[in-house]
Amino acid sequence: MLGESNNVLKRKKFDIIGNRFVFLIPSFIFFTVFAFIPLIVVVVISFFSWNLLGPMKFVGIENFIDMFTDANFWGTLMVTLKFEAMVVPITFVLSLVLALLLYKEGKFSSVFRAFFYWPYMAPAVVSGTIWAWLFSTNTGLINSILMKLGLSPISWLQGGLTALLVISLTQVWGMAGFMMMIFITGLEQIPMEFEEAASIDGANKLQIFRHITWPLLKGTSIIVLILSIAYSWNNFTLMYVMTTGGPGYETTITSLYIYQLAFTQFRIGYAAAVSVITILISIGIAMVAMKTGRWEV
Amino acid sequence: MLYKRRFQSVLFKVIIILLAVIFMIPIFYAMSSSFKTNAEIYSYPPTFLPKVFSVEGYQYIFQSLNFLRVLYNTLFVSIIATVITVTISIMAGYAIAKGNFKGKKMISNLMIMMVFVSIGVTLVPVFIIIKEMNLLNNLWGIILPAAFTPTGTFISIQYMKGISDEFIESAKIDGATEWQIFSRIIFPLSYPLAAVLTIFSFTWRWGDFILPLIVINSSNLYTMQLGLATTQGQYLISWNAIMAYSVLSIAPPLILFLIFQKLFMRGITAGGLKF
Numbered sequence: 001m002l003g004e005s006n007n008v009l010k011r012k013k014f015d016i017i018g019n020r021f022v023f024l025i026p027s028f029i030f031f032t033v034f035a036f037i038p039l040i041v042v043v044v045i046s047f048f049s050w051n052l053l054g055p056m057k058f059v060g061i062e063n064f065i066d067m068f069t070d071a072n073f074w075g076t077l078m079v080t081l082k083f084e085a086m087v088v089p090i091t092f093v094l095s096l097v098l099a100l101l102l103y104k105e106g107k108f109s110s111v112f113r114a115f116f117y118w119p120y121m122a123p124a125v126v127s128g129t130i131w132a133w134l135f136s137t138n139t140g141l142i143n144s145i146l147m148k149l150g151l152s153p154i155s156w157l158q159g160g161l162t163a164l165l166v167i168s169l170t171q172v173w174g175m176a177g178f179m180m181m182i183f184i185t186g187l188e189q190i191p192m193e194f195e196e197a198a199s200i201d202g203a204n205k206l207q208i209f210r211h212i213t214w215p216l217l218k219g220t221s222i223i224v225l226i227l228s229i230a231y232s233w234n235n236f237t238l239m240y241v242m243t244t245g246g247p248g249y250e251t252t253i254t255s256l257y258i259y260q261l262a263f264t265q266f267r268i269g270y271a272a273a274v275s276v277i278t279i280l281i282s283i284g285i286a287m288v289a290m291k292t293g294r295w296e297v
Numbered sequence: 298m299l300y301k302r303r304f305q306s307v308l309f310k311v312i313i314i315l316l317a318v319i320f321m322i323p324i325f326y327a328m329s330s331s332f333k334t335n336a337e338i339y340s341y342p343p344t345f346l347p348k349v350f351s352v353e354g355y356q357y358i359f360q361s362l363n364f365l366r367v368l369y370n371t372l373f374v375s376i377i378a379t380v381i382t383v384t385i386s387i388m389a390g391y392a393i394a395k396g397n398f399k400g401k402k403m404i405s406n407l408m409i410m411m412v413f414v415s416i417g418v419t420l421v422p423v424f425i426i427i428k429e430m431n432l433l434n435n436l437w438g439i440i441l442p443a444a445f446t447p448t449g450t451f452i453s454i455q456y457m458k459g460i461s462d463e464f465i466e467s468a469k470i471d472g473a474t475e476w477q478i479f480s481r482i483i484f485p486l487s488y489p490l491a492a493v494l495t496i497f498s499f500t501w502r503w504g505d506f507i508l509p510l511i512v513i514n515s516s517n518l519y520t521m522q523l524g525l526a527t528t529q530g531q532y533l534i535s536w537n538a539i540m541a542y543s544v545l546s547i548a549p550p551l552i553l554f555l556i557f558q559k560l561f562m563r564g565i566t567a568g569g570l571k572f
Contacts, residue, residue: 118324122547
């Protein structure tokens with residue numbers, strides 16, 4: 001008896017929820033062809049030596065062995081880490097501060113939110129071009145200001161560390177407004193009563209932030225961290241435009257190295273092997289991120 | 298107490314305005330420089346506003362760089378890709394949030410994981426697939442691979458979760474078919490989501506660089522970003538022309554944003570970016 005009614009209930013529930021896989025099909029096709037199959041293809045190619053035009057030659061794990069002794073590969077991995085280490089903390093603090101200053105509804109905050117959001121809409125090529133010009137040695141605005149102040153001009157984009165710093169600032173500039181919007185959405189989910197109650201009890205702004213806002217904002221913070229890492233991990237557009245990876249390999253992140261290997265040196269198999277390792281690292285980060293951020297849907 | 302509060306709020310406003318000025322300097326300086334003469338651009342000290350208003354840079358772009366063709370290519374790619382992305386993301390979000398099929402969790406997790414595995418690291422296999430599909434040096438070769446976006450899918454799922462099951466339930470009881478439920482109930486409820494996805498997708502596709510870089514060869518199929526990046530290296534082009542190019546390159550997504558700003562901001566807070 002009980003089982004029967006349970007079944008009826010289940011069937012009714014199923015009717016309402018429905019299968020609906022059919023609505024996923026278009027997206028699933030694009031995902032499979034251009035995102036999933038490439039992951040298989042890249043593994044296969046990584047076992048071959050190939051220059052794109054000639055025949056493919058099976059070389060086993062030779063590409064991977066080469067990679068472990070390739071100082072440039074390890075160098076680019078370090079550059080990627082340094083870039084992340086500069087971009088992620090600055091973006092996090094800046095976007096959090098902006099969100100805290102602008103999350104209360106009002107004419108003033110809605111106008112200024114838009115101002116900070118604008119740079120996110122600038123294509124990376126454009127922001128790279130403009131910032132490279134601002135920091136260019138001879139005609140740049142920044143060096144002109146330094147000279148006005150009686151300081152000597154700096155060859156920003158010709159030095160490894162300064163170049164990476166300028167690229168990082170450009171990345172932060174483009175991303176902070178977007179992350180600010182995520183923080184604002186998170187802040188709006190915190191009930192006003194909490195703050196008001198604490199305020200009546202005599203807590204100051206800093207105490208309210210430390211003991212109420214910050215703990216409740218933990219989930220949002222994790223998302224901002226994950227997205228900041230993801231958005232700067234694999235995109236070499238800024239480096240390509242601002243320094244072409246130079247001087248030497250000092251601003252070449254791994255994805256730019258992959259591009260150079262494949263499309264200027266035509267070492268497709270080796271480029272694929274480097275991709276495989278980079279993708280494995282990316283998936284590792286993604287798994288950790290999705291676990292901590294409770295991103296499963 | 299009141300005095301202190303007022304002081305604090307004024308202080309915050311001053312901080313915001315200062316930060317906003319710093320944020321706006323690059324765009325403002327690029328805009329102002331695009332209207333300077335070549336001589337003024339190379340003069341020291343640099344001027345903040347053009348002394349002589351000139352459209353020299355814009356003239357150069359329109360006359361020497363096949364600009365209208367490039368603009369057409371970019372609009373074509375961005376608009377078509379956006380239409381596809383918005384359509385498939387809304388459908389996918391609905392399927393995952395309100396559907397019940399085998400492997401749902403695994404498929405959706407794999408899709409979202411792709412936010413970390415972007416074109417920057419899969420460019421070799423994606424290039425080979427595009428080549429096998431005979432889409433190299435073809436605008437469709439930069440439209441189709443970019444149509445599925447993990448962030449767009451995720452935003453859509455989150456938004457759809459916020460739509461109450463009761464709407465679907467009562468339509469079901471009234472005898473509506475699956476397609477009717479989607480097109481007459483779910484879709485009209487998704488306008489803010491559609492606005493968010495449209496603006497994001499258009500901005501992303503408009504700014505795409507890596508995919509066009511590996512797919513497009515001939516200069517009459519260039520997109521704006523590819524054009525801007527390669528002209529800097531190839532020609533003896535002056536900075537006012539480059540800045541004019543940059544300004545024209547920011548304008549379309551910015552205009553789109555200004556038109557849909559209200560709906561966009563509403564969509565974002567209604568769950569678009571609620572993670």
